[in-house]
Amino acid sequence: MDDLTSRVRAFAEERDWQQFHTPKNLAMALAGEVGELIAEFQWLTPEQSAAVMSDPDAGGRVRAEIGDVMIYLARLADALGIDLTDAALTKLEDSARRYPVEQARGSAAKR
Secondary structure, three states: OHHHHHHHHHHHHHOOOOOOOOHHHHHHHHHHHHHHHHHHHOOOOHHHHHOHHHOHHHHHHHHHHHHHHHHHHHHHHHHHOOOHHHHHHHHHHHHHHHOOHHHHOOOOOOO
């Protein structure tokens, strides 16, 4: 993650884009890219969505959109001074407490 964050930061700095990379703009760009990812799945059946990577064209588009999402997420976390891996692990630990296996297994209910 650190390598990705450094490379994305350098990419923006080389182009003097950090002036545009405010948290608001990055969050909006991230939302836009998530929307483009969602559009790739919009009209697929559950079975088609599970097999999307077996189609070279659709799989390539999904991979590219996930790449865009990851880049913007890494850039946003960097702009805010958030260690993305630490934030994810902390959230995972919190979710494990909120959804213990014995109560949550096989259930989609939110608590």
